[in-house]
Amino acid sequence: MSTATVPVDSLWDRVKGYSPPPRYLPVLATLGLLVGMFAIGGVRYEGFSDPQVLLSLLIDNAFLIVLAVGMTFVILTGGIDLSVGSVVALSTMIAAKTLELGWPPYLSMAAVLATGTLLGLLMGLLIHYFDIQPFIATLAGLFLARGLTFLISIESISISDPTFTKLAFKTVTFGDYYLRWTAIIALATVAIAAYVLARTRFGRTVYAIGGNESSAMLMGLRVAFTKVGVYVISGFCASLGGLLFSFYILSGNSLHAVGTELDAIAAVVIGGTLLTGGRGYVVGSLLGVMVLGMIKTLISFDGTLSSYWIRIITGALLLAFVIVQRFATRRSS
Amino acid sequence: MTQMDLQPAHGPKASSDADRPVIEMRDISITFGSVQALSEVSLRLRAGEVHALMGENGAGKSTLIKALTGVYSIDAGTVLVDGEQHEFSSPAASQAAGISTVYQEVNLLPNLTVAENMLLGREPRRFGGINVRAMNRRARATLESLGIDVDPTSELGEHPIAIQQLVAIARAVDVEARVLILDEPTSSLDTDEVAKLFEVMRRLRDQGVAIVFVSHFLDQVYEIADRMTILRNGRLVTERMVAETTQLELVKLMIGRELEVLERLDRKVSARTADESGVPVLRAVGVGRKGALEATDLDLYEGEVIGLAGLLGSGRTELARLLFGADSTDTGEVVIRSERRRLRSPRHAIDRKVAFSSEDRKAEGVIGDLTVADNMLLALQASRGWLRPIPQATRTKLVEQYLQALDIRPADPTALMRNLSGGNQQKVLLARWLITEPEVLILDEPTRGIDIGAKAQIQAKVAELSAQGMAVVFISAELEEVLRLSDRLVVMRDRRKIDERPNNDVTVGDVLEIIAGETREEEGPRA
Structure with a gap:
């Protein structure tokens, strides 16, 4: 890709052309943070520098990665989806209950995905056509999904279906290292989402709405379709995340994933996506999830710090990123 | 200089031009409720000409533009495109006929690239995805043809407003506009930026585009426009060649009373x-x-x-x-x-x-859902601080006093502000500031x-x-x-x-x- 319209580039111009555009800076900052944390861990703790530590991060957080992908779509339009944690719990419960009732495993999975997608569609329609604030509409979704979970069963139901357990433990090995299938699915979700956001009209319209909704409308873009669409995607991702979570935890429980929506939002924000919309990358959200996971890993490797510190450090990081964003947007406007 | 040539002429001046207008609006009337916004206004736009639409606030310029761009529907009159009658029921229909509009505020997306802003919605695609390379190439070609030196891959928000304005024009031009409407495009530009805009406008004009230029800056109109249509109070005053009309004549035509009458x-x-x-x-x-x-x-x-x-x-x-x-x-x-x-x-x-009563009383003054008394006492209360309420007796006295002094009707302190007429609302606002002495x-x-x-x-x-x-x-x-x-x-x-x-x-x-x-x-x- 050429860097300037003037044909005679001086060497300096070309060197300058290699500096990353400012819009990538937040993501690069998150990457730098992740690398820095990994380096500190590697120096301080025995066995931390093993690449498997990183792969385990992906495995343990596969469901959160998928949630963060859906959340990225929503936040890019300037909205928010608070329902995803509850949808994860509902998904585990639907999977566990339908399997208990003897449904074939793939039908059970389809039911889970359909439920999440439908919930997302409902919230999207409410938000766009009834002009209800995303915060409120998805807060209602949060209560609804959690309530439905209790309605299905108050008790925890364990999953023993062989297809589920097989999927849960199936791994792909690279020499000495391995990834579980769940992590592969999560990474595939990130890749597909990245393509959709960067290279499709739908994806660019997501950014356009986040930039200025009325301008997007005047430019003749499909605002209604896209705005509802991001909540459908988020609902789908939440139920897919719920499936991955049920592979991981092999039970359906109404108390699963309480507050996970906040982890997903934190990951998206730490990944450099602007809460006001229009700016951010799904890869950043992946890195954001990795940073959150890395904090946990660091603290568990340390052994002397109590687990409260996970929350405190997460909070501090979140604050730092939001303040940095604030300055970044103030400068650009 | 002809001083007496001020009689408002209803209907376009007989023209000797042989060239047929690209767009002709004939005897357009539009009413909003009981308000006659436009009354038998005509506008003729010719290819390769910059046409200024002149008039004071409320003259009907933006109504006329919105009628042409399909935002408002026309009650009476016809719109001819190349001599054929058209009805623009929506902005899309108007755009399909080759009419593009660039509004005063740049309606683009600062967080996307210049190329995306120009082509989003009709970008070249390959295998269902956007072909970014082809999009950038097409954007660059259009920008070059207009003489705008901007990197299409850069983000729009990085550029000053003037460049963004030019990109908005480039977007309008990419749809092969035959008529380009620029509504107050220069209101936030400085002199150099205006010069740049005019350069692009001249280039488009020379390519045969008919340009409608709306501006309150007379000097700019005289610099760029070839012909002008002057409106006043929703009526057509006249169509003139810019070169044949002095600025003094123009101002008189816009404000519209004869000098003698004014001076008497x-x-x-x-x-x-x-x-x-x-x-x-x-x-x-x-x-x-x-x-x-x-x-x-x-x-x-x-x-x-x-x-x-x-x-x-x-x-x-x-x-x-x-x-x-x-x-x-x-x-x-x-x-x-x-x-x-x-x-x-x-x-x-x-x-x-110091007290200031804004010109925009709807947006910056009147709070329709509060009572007359509340509206009146707002500024006094604000300056006292919210922790020191005004005693009821003082409230009643002040409100009564100003209801009388300004003859506000109804003289009812509990009436809701939005139910008052404009004049009475204005008097309440005046009272609001007078109460603060x-x-x-x-x-x-x-x-x-x-x-x-x-x-x-x-x-x-x-x-x-x-x-x-x-x-x-x-x-x-x-x-x-x-x-x-x-x-x-x-x-x-x-x-x-x-x-x-x-x-x-x-x-x-x-x-x-x-x-x-x-x-x-x-x-x-x-x-």
Whole structure:
């Protein structure tokens, strides 16, 4: 890709052309943070520098990665989806209950995905056509999904279906290292989402709405379709995340994933996506999830710090990123 | 110079042009409810011509544009495209006929690239995905053809407003527009940026595009436009060649009364002369703001009414807002009673007994769901602080007093503000500021859109207040009103003060001449 319209580039111009555009800076900052944390861990703790530590991060957080992908779509339009944690719990419960009732495993999975997608569609329609604030509409979704979970069963139901357990433990090995299938699915979700956001009209319209909704409308873009669409995607991702979570935890429980929506939002924000919309990358959200996971890993490797510190450090990081964003947007406007 | 050629001509002037217009709007009428917004207005746009649409605020320019772009539906009249009748039921239909519009505010997306802003919605695609390379190539070609030197892969928000404006035009041009409508495109541009815009406009004109140019800047109209259509009060005044019309004629056509009639108006300027020996109550030293007002000086003395005259967009409102601290100044300072302190917010000004009644009473003044009494007491309560409520007895007394003094109807303190007529709302707003007993009162268009009776009452009140020692800055589009009330006259044009003089026998004609940029000597002896 050429860097300037003037044909005679001086060497300096070309060197300058290699500096990353400012819009990538937040993501690069998150990457730098992740690398820095990994380096500190590697120096301080025995066995931390093993690449498997990183792969385990992906495995343990596969469901959160998928949630963060859906959340990225929503936040890019300037909205928010608070329902995803509850949808994860509902998904585990639907999977566990339908399997208990003897449904074939793939039908059970389809039911889970359909439920999440439908919930997302409902919230999207409410938000766009009834002009209800995303915060409120998805807060209602949060209560609804959690309530439905209790309605299905108050008790925890364990999953023993062989297809589920097989999927849960199936791994792909690279020499000495391995990834579980769940992590592969999560990474595939990130890749597909990245393509959709960067290279499709739908994806660019997501950014356009986040930039200025009325301008997007005047430019003749499909605002209604896209705005509802991001909540459908988020609902789908939440139920897919719920499936991955049920592979991981092999039970359906109404108390699963309480507050996970906040982890997903934190990951998206730490990944450099602007809460006001229009700016951010799904890869950043992946890195954001990795940073959150890395904090946990660091603290568990340390052994002397109590687990409260996970929350405190997460909070501090979140604050730092939001303040940095604030300055970044103030400068650009 | 023909002075008498001012008779409004309804219907287009007979034209000897053989070339058929690309677009012809014939006898367009539009009503909104009971309001006749446009009445038998015609507009003819020819290929390869810049056509200025002129008129004061409320003349019907934007209504006419919106009729052409399919936003409003037409009640009567026809639109011909290449001589064939068309009906534009939606913006899309109008765009399909080759009509593109660039609005005053740039309606683009700062967070996307220049190329995306130009082509989003009709970008080249490959295998279902956007072909970014092809998109950038096409954007670059269009930009180059317009002589705009911008990297299409850069983010739009990185560029100044002027470039964004040009990108908006490039987007409009990419749809192969045959008619390009530019609504106030220069209102936030500086001189160099305007020159750049004009360069692009000329290039498009030479390529055969018909351009509609709406601007309040007369100099710019004279620089770029070939022909103009002048509207007033929703009616067509005339269509003229720009080169054959002097600026003075144009201003008269826009404002629209014959000079003789204007000059015969009896004026009630009192012989009061303000005490200019003392310290000014309010003093602006080199006050300016980029894109709004060039550095301006103004001294306001006790008991004096300064009238700000000028066309819409001349900087009169901008100056008022800077004096009140509603906008922050880029240069200079406002000194109140020799206290050298930069006004940083309206709060500062209110604390120093300056009051400002905005021209936009709907958006910046009236709170429709509160009662008349609440609306009236708002400013006083705000300046007292919310922790010190006004005693009920005082409230009742103040409200009753001003309901009577300004003859507000209904004289019911509990009536909801939104149920009042415009004139009565305006009087409540005036009362709101008078209750705070200001020393300086800035009134921006206090009489716009209200009936004669209310107008006279407000004028009388202003005169009375200044006689009591209040310093007033009075802004109005109606020159007669400004002349009747003010002791000193400040004339604004193109965002700067071009003249300041005591209001001794100044006539509306004089002011028009000053605004039109001609000296009195050229005009010859006055009637």
